[in-house]
Amino acid sequence: MKPLAWLRPPAYRTQLWLLLLPYLLGTIVLVGVPALFTVGMAFTEFNGVARPQWSGLTNFQRLWASPVIRLSLRNSLIFILAAVPIRLLAALSLALLLQRRERLFGYYRAAIYLPTIIPEAAYALIWLWIFNPFYGPLNMVLAALGLPTSDWLGNANSAIMAIVLMACFQIGEGFIVLIAGLQNIPRALYEAATVDGASPWQAFWRITLPLLFPWLLLLTVRDIVMSLQNSFAPTYILTYGGPYYATTFVPLLVYEIAFDLFDFGLAAAVMVVTYLILGWLIVGLVNAVGGWRRDSEF
Amino acid sequence: MKYQLPRLARHLLAGGASLLFLLPVYWMFVSALRAPGLPPPRTVEWWPADPHWGNYATLFTLLPMGRYLRNSLLVVAAATPLTLLTASWAGFALSQLPQPARGRLINLSVAFLLIPASAVWLFRFQLLRWFGLLDTLWGLIIPAIAASSPLFVLLYFWSFRRVPGELIEAARLDGAEVGQLWWRVAMPLVRPTTIAVAILTFVLYWSDFISPVLYIYRARWYTLPVGLQLIRQLDSTNWPLLLAAAALMTTPILLLFFVLQRTFLSNQSLSNLFDRS
Numbered sequence: 001m002k003p004l005a006w007l008r009p010p011a012y013r014t015q016l017w018l019l020l021l022p023y024l025l026g027t028i029v030l031v032g033v034p035a036l037f038t039v040g041m042a043f044t045e046f047n048g049v050a051r052p053q054w055s056g057l058t059n060f061q062r063l064w065a066s067p068v069i070r071l072s073l074r075n076s077l078i079f080i081l082a083a084v085p086i087r088l089l090a091a092l093s094l095a096l097l098l099q100r101r102e103r104l105f106g107y108y109r110a111a112i113y114l115p116t117i118i119p120e121a122a123y124a125l126i127w128l129w130i131f132n133p134f135y136g137p138l139n140m141v142l143a144a145l146g147l148p149t150s151d152w153l154g155n156a157n158s159a160i161m162a163i164v165l166m167a168c169f170q171i172g173e174g175f176i177v178l179i180a181g182l183q184n185i186p187r188a189l190y191e192a193a194t195v196d197g198a199s200p201w202q203a204f205w206r207i208t209l210p211l212l213f214p215w216l217l218l219l220t221v222r223d224i225v226m227s228l229q230n231s232f233a234p235t236y237i238l239t240y241g242g243p244y245y246a247t248t249f250v251p252l253l254v255y256e257i258a259f260d261l262f263d264f265g266l267a268a269a270v271m272v273v274t275y276l277i278l279g280w281l282i283v284g285l286v287n288a289v290g291g292w293r294r295d296s297e298f
Numbered sequence: 299m300k301y302q303l304p305r306l307a308r309h310l311l312a313g314g315a316s317l318l319f320l321l322p323v324y325w326m327f328v329s330a331l332r333a334p335g336l337p338p339p340r341t342v343e344w345w346p347a348d349p350h351w352g353n354y355a356t357l358f359t360l361l362p363m364g365r366y367l368r369n370s371l372l373v374v375a376a377a378t379p380l381t382l383l384t385a386s387w388a389g390f391a392l393s394q395l396p397q398p399a400r401g402r403l404i405n406l407s408v409a410f411l412l413i414p415a416s417a418v419w420l421f422r423f424q425l426l427r428w429f430g431l432l433d434t435l436w437g438l439i440i441p442a443i444a445a446s447s448p449l450f451v452l453l454y455f456w457s458f459r460r461v462p463g464e465l466i467e468a469a470r471l472d473g474a475e476v477g478q479l480w481w482r483v484a485m486p487l488v489r490p491t492t493i494a495v496a497i498l499t500f501v502l503y504w505s506d507f508i509s510p511v512l513y514i515y516r517a518r519w520y521t522l523p524v525g526l527q528l529i530r531q532l533d534s535t536n537w538p539l540l541l542a543a544a545a546l547m548t549t550p551i552l553l554l555f556f557v558l559q560r561t562f563l564s565n566q567s568l569s570n571l572f573d574r575s
Contacts, residue, residue, distance in 0.1 A: 015476035016391040020403070023388035023451055026444025027410050034421035035413050041420060048424070097312055104309065110555075111316035114323060117551050119505035121523035122544035125530060126326045129537055135338035137325050144342070169319060222412075229416040233507045237527055251416050258420055259512065268420050275417060 041268035048262050059269035069270055071245055072253040075160065076228055076274065079249060080281075083164045084223045088216065091174035096208075099182045109179070116172025120233035127166045128153075128238055153239055156246035163234050163247055167227065174219045181215035182208070217289065221282050228278065250274045323548070330354075330542040338537065353542035360539070361532070363546075365518070366525035373438050373521060374503045380442035381450060381499045382492060388445055389454025390480045394466070404455070407448040419512060426513055437513045438506065438521070446502060450495045457488040493558055501551055522547050 042059055044052035063069050098109050115123070130138045131152035139149040152162045185208065193203045232251040235241060241248035241256075250270060258267035303311070328343065333350040357363045392400055423432070431437040445451050461484055469483050485492070507523040514520060520528070529543050 012470070012476060013395070016394050019387035019391040019476065019480070020395075022384045022443055023445045024403075026384070026441075027448065030422065030425070030441055030444050031410050031413055031418055034418035034425065037421045038417060094315060097308075097315065100308075102308075105312065108312045108316045112319050114552075115319055117501055117555065118323065119501075119523060119547050119551065120507045121505075121526040122326075122547045123322075125526060125540050125544040126322050128530070129329060129541060130322060130325065132537075135537070137342050140342045169322060225412070225414050229414050232416070236507075236511070237530060254416070254419070255512070258423075264420055264424075271417055271420065275414075 038268045039272055041265055042272045043269075044265045046264040046268075048258070048264050052265070055265065059266045060273070062266055063269050063273060068245060068248065069253065072248045072250050072270075073274065073277065075245075075247065076231070076249045077277070079160060079164065079231060080224055080227050080278075082161075083167045083227050084220060086164065086168050087171050087223060087227075088174065088220060090168055091171045091178055091219070092212075092216070094171075095175055095178035095182055099179050109175075112175055113172035115169040118170075120230075121237060123166070123170070124234050124237035127162075127234070131162055131238075154243060156244050159239055159243060159246045163231065163238070166234055167230065170230075174223065177215060177219060178212065181212050185211045213289075217286065220285065224278055224282060224285075228274070326541050326544050326548070330538055330545045332538040334536060334538055350538070353538045354546060356539060357529070357543055357546065361525060361528060362517075363522075363525055363543075366520050366522045369435060369519055370504060370522040373435055373506075374500050376435075376439045377442040377446065377503045378496055378499045380439070381446040382496060384443060385445035385450035385495060386454050386485060386488075386492070387480065388451045390458050390484050392451065392455045393458035393461070393484075404452070407452055411448045411452075415508070419508075423512060432513055433515050433519065435519055438503070438509050442499075442503075446499055450499065453491055453495055454488065457491040458484055461487050497554055497558060500554060504547075504551060 041052065043054065043056060045055040045058070046052035094112055098105055098112065118126070130136050133139055133149070133151050133154060136152070138152070142149045150158045153159050189207050189211075190203055193207060198206070228249070229251055231249045232255070235247045235249055235252045236255075239247045241252050254267045254270050257263050257270065328345060330353055331346045331349040331351065332339070332343070332353075333346075333348060334353065334356070392403055395403070426432045426437045426440075431440060441447075466479055466483055469479055474482070505523065506521075507527075510519075510521045510524045511527075514524065526540075526543050526547060529540060533539060
């Protein structure tokens with residue numbers, strides 16, 4: 001069909017563009033334009049109703065002067081640096097363990113995926129119960145095992161870890177992607193390695209990991225961006241940023257600044273700075289591991 | 299893979315991990331059955347001595363849960379078919395367009411996919427206000443016109459690309475219009491993708507917590523996730539009730555997965571997960 005494409009009458013081409021129209025136009029209006037205008041909004045004073053007034057870098061100066069905003073940036077970074085590696089490692093270990101085509105393994109995979117499809121609000125309520133310091137199942141299990149219990153959401157140090165723990169059970173997406181990646185690796189490579197007398201450990205480091213590398217990098221980048229945003233519902237419902245701002249992450253604070261204080265300009269500036277930091281983190285990471293094309297040695 | 303743990307160790311590890319991941323959901327359903335007013339359990343309760351199903355009914359008397367449920371159903375009932383329509387249109391058009399237009403549009407879609415939702419909150423609020431869609435269910439449904447997510451368009455594109463080109467070429471020579479090609483020839487061949495996109499869209503809109511929090515103010519148009527948040531504020535120590543609300547919201551999604559899982563099996567991209575063999 002491809003070589004004949006130029007023979008097609010233009011009418012068919014026009015019809016195809018009409019089919020594309022709702023998606024293209026809708027996405028540009030609802031995603032592309034808002035993303036660009038948010039950047040512009042960061043340089044204005046805008047209360048959401050009156051005409052935005054150009055204010056130059058004022059919002060960025062206010063941002064830097066505000067201890068709460070700086071704290072929320074720091075908290076978000078800590079959250080990302082803790083959650084993303086654990087989530088990725090968990091998804092990878094589970095994918096390696098459960099990739100087999102064997103009896104019962106379909107059920108195991110479905111079980112791992114299950115927490116990922118629970119609605120955010122319901123998921124937050126479940127963990128509110130699990131983390132309850134007096135009656136929550138988590139502390140009871142810990143006590144029964146003779147392990148130290150904790151205040152979880154009541155304590156500034158453990159609250160952030162509790163949010164990280166919650167995030168580590170919703171790893172279904174990365175898990176499926178990595179299983180698909182593992183099943184794409186040609187079996188012949190492992191057979192050749194066995195013939196050459198390679199140990200399982202060597203095969204993992206020399207075959208599995210390099211071939212899985214692009215998938216892992218892609219997931220890491222995506223997880224860095226998504227983790228931040230996915231922290232909104234848990235922090236809104238479980239802690240509302242507390243105790244003592246310990247779980248005040250950027251999305252919750254931006255929500256407060258824009259929709260409670262009607263300071264859309266400052267909120268936009270916080271978003272812009274956050275995504276600049278994340279972009280810098282991602283570029284640094286990609287450079288540190290040698291770029292996207294490391295798999296090309298195969 | 300050639301290298302493996304002994305069979306028993308494999309199943310113990312895999313089974314243990316599965317149980318760990320099932321635990322939060324199990325605790326939700328079990329704790330939702332505890333009679334209200336009883337003191338909370340002193341040890342982990344694996345099954346309530348006297349299961350109390352009345353918590354689910356209490357939910358509907360305490361808050362207008364029926365209305366929130368109706369609003370949530372309205373949103374998914376409008377958004378899911380709309381998404382299937384626009385995503386499959388766009389995916390089909392992409393698969394038919396020649397290069398380089400196709401490649402450019404796919405790159406654009408991937409770029410859109412990387413823009414996080416939180417980066418567009420602030421301006422989308424203004425857009426909805428200008429369109430007069432703020433504080434209406436349409437404000438929640440409107441992303442469906444744009445296929446909800448570029449991911450769904452790409453899923454359709456990948457599926458349509460596997461449809462043999464001669465099939466479409468032949469139908470075109472018989473004088474079929476683009477709409478007929480899409481509906482009569484292409485769509486029947488990608489049914490598993492349609493089901494997968496339908497489930498993913500349903501979950502997306504059913505679970506959406508941020509949009510109603512940002513864009514809905516009148517209690518009339520609250521959806522279930524907001525209802526859950528209200529119950530937590532209203533009666534934050536009534537655990538059985540809170541968990542019954544969570545279970546109420548989770549059950550439709552679980553049912554959907556169990557019912558449609560068999561169809562999932564025939565989808566290449568998703569079958570890995572639910573494969574029984």
